[in-house]
Amino acid sequence: MMNATAEILKKKIESFHPDLLETLAKVVEKLENRNRPTILPFHRDEILYRIQFHNEHPHTKLDFYENISELEKLYA
Structure with a gap:
């Protein structure tokens, strides 16, 4: 199921306009760099x-x- 979801997202992302794709990449990068508390x-x-x-x-x-x-x- 996870692979199917990833494939759906991949296809959607590949159809994005380059400007939107760049914005999405910046948002994802910011999310990755945030300090997240550890979940027990x-x-x-x-x-x-x-x-x-x-x-x-x-x-x-x-x-x-x-x-x-x-x-x-x-x-x-």
Whole structure:
């Protein structure tokens, strides 16, 4: 699935006007250079578990939005 997503993005990016492509490259570079806080393995594992569970049981509620403010406070 990740490869399919990457291919879709690649095809879209290849069709960009050169000016837009240059702007996108600058944005991505800035994102790469930002100091990002380290996400604790527990939090990462919990998020991955929730995504996997929701993918297997799509009728369930994916409750990231209720907990996102708590994570934002931890990593602000």
